[in-house]
Amino acid sequence: MKLVILLLSAALTGIPSPAPAEDKATAAVAAASSCNNEDQTGVPVARLRAIARGFSLPGWTDRWPPRAPDERMLAQLRTMGLTHVRLPLLLERLSPAFSGPAVIAQSLQQTDHAVEILLQLGYAVTLDMHPAERFQELHQAEPDQGLAILAEVWQRLATRYANTAPDRIFFEILNEPSVPSPIWLEQGPQIVAIVRRAAPDHTIIYGPAFYQRYEALQALTPLADPNIVYAFHFYDPMAFTHQGQTWGRDPPPSVGRIPFPAGLADIEPLIRRLQQQGQSEAAESLSEQFREPWTPQTIDRIFAGVADWAASHARPVIVNEFGVLSFRADPQSRAAWIRAVRTAAERYCIGWTHWEYADGFGFVRRTGSRETIDPVVGPALTAPLGSTPVP
Template sequence: MRKAVYVALTGLFLAACGGETNTGGGGGTKDDIFTLSRLLGRGVNFGNALEAPREGEWGVTLEEGFFDLVKQAGFTHIRLPVSWTYHALREPPYTIDPAFFARVDWALEQATRRGLRVVLNLHHYDELHQDPQRERARFLALWEQIASRYKDQPDLVYFEVLNEPHGVFNDQPELWNDLFAEALVVIRRTNPTRPVLVGPVEWNRLERLSDLRLPQDPRLIVTFHFYDPFAFTHQGAPWVSPTPPVGTPWTGDRPVWAWGWEDWSWDTGRELVTGGVRVTYERGWAGLRLHARVKAEGYTHLAFRTDREVRLRLRCNEREDAALLLHAPGGQEVEVALRSCGAGEGVWDLVFQNASPDPQPSFLLEGVRLKGPRGELALVTDERGAVRQAMGYAASWSQSRGYPVYLGEFGSYEKADLDSRVRWTRAVREEAEGAGLSWAYWEFAAGFGIYDLSTRAWREPLLRALIPEAP
């Protein structure tokens, strides 16, 4: 994204953060859903509190002062993760504990009377992810109770139907689409215009947005979570198996594959360098294979150059019958029409294969990119560039599908070095805002936290990465 466009979008984002709010009735009809999404602005998750089996069990108990802190720092909303299932009957009528309801009431009141918007969700429903059909009735009954209780909340309160659908839903996303549609019907009986958030399967993974099939409803916001690269953001996290090793930095300028693309190469040495990759074919017919989790659309040509003469066999989208024999002369750009190597409406798989039965000495493959009406996509970028590509994809999906998109979680675990955490956090925040997305950092005061409960103080470098204007 060009700098001028980035600055313009960021200005619009910040203006929206300070916009006026309506109250009452679960959403004023004069505001379209894109406006309501932008008004979320900058947020923070109050994690590890009401999502724990018992509040305080995971080290965080909500306090009134927390709401003052986030408001004064410049945040405009909180995302409130709530694990209702720990506090509801297992059998019909699946009644939610009145005392727990009262605690959530208190949290909503603390936020809304300070003018903070709230994304209220249903968190940690593991049984539902494992067996959606068995848990369907309980899930819908929980939302019937939640929606009924909060139907008169001001329009500062938004509902998020389920945090991070995964498990069975990953392989059968249609099950999640159907269940969400049923839950939306339940919610709309009492909250006809309240904004409702929904995310894709595989833990709200950005690459799975295309699996969503949403009902016709003018008040839907689509959400995703971003923790890339996972080896950095979750290093040392004990709940991840195997635990990513500690010591992975994030500089922003190290070369990486494009966002959403994976290296599926065989019998090939690869060394990423600035702007390209040094390739060594260790055996005959070895291949450098790049595979995309999301089909790249809007591109018609592949361009690249090599630093020496190389003969390659190019294959696209696993079309063996359309493989091309190419002569790269070295030092000159080679441009190939994607349709000539098997790619039609989009490309998701590219193989640069050794065209010889013998091993080959190394060569530099550089400037590898897709070109077309959509612009250019560099397949080797840097860490910051990969974040930009991800947020650009979210913005492009939003524009093409007609739904606003919200970044509901991003953060890095405390085991990473602080300087890297600050660089990564600032980069994600800036690229999200540059793409026009509202966001909520994960999280306030636990393992990813920006606030230190032991010292009762902000972790200032992280806070400034999120809110540069913080007092």
């Protein structure tokens, strides 16, 4: 299979070790040529390399007061080969439908500040339109009104950043569109056209509805605009990646210590416990999700399917969200799953952006104002991968 998809900028096998920290990012860029060194997708190769390995950074540009990261940690991660930061922007703080002029101005200035710091550190930056429930509920109830709000925000934002370097700033149209797929298939291209008129040279990040799942991406017909990177999110199996979550019922917040890799036999004691507690629906969901084993090979097959879609359409792809909630997960299993996703992405030259930085899904630990890399999970994202292929 001839891969024409996203180039990784990873610290792959073959990078000398040990190497001076300041040389690691340069070596990672050189290693990306093992995937593809030709511009065959409509997106310049340099841009694909720039967004090849990254992380989302919520809290800095999507809330007030902002929670700024430690710039020393950002600099350290850059020297370790991470190339890209995805900045979530809270739509509700940028739209006059939800916020007043002072809040909007405050949010734009904070975004300018974060972008300036990240560019100085050598990162590529994606401005990720990441709404909360207020916009999502409105968009579902009144799709046309939601479209108008989204269009107004992007007209202003794309115009504001139109003169930035197109190789360094990327525009992500909408995180996990909440409207049904047929509606987003009509609305998404309209927003792309608005951004393209305001910023004709910048690359757009675009994903499908239905939580941006890989199945939705594989069912998508690419847009005519060639300067687009297609994004999907990966959190399967949800019972593993979201164990301990406190905002829903599936899996129940009490579920934890699910191993990875794992099959049905590995989690049968947990299923029995849920049944004994009267949580038959959760037990059934868990049984269904692990009916087939979840292993690195399972993940590899899924990413191979995404790679086939990308190759057949000559379009670049990025998995720009993946991660495991830390609340009740075994750290070693959590790291194994993250490493498996990263390995599959890099094997198929699919760029990746971990969700997220230092919150529940994070790989950086915060103790007061001090930040350190999680000693178990962090290396799954930053250490060079081995050369043994996944069978």
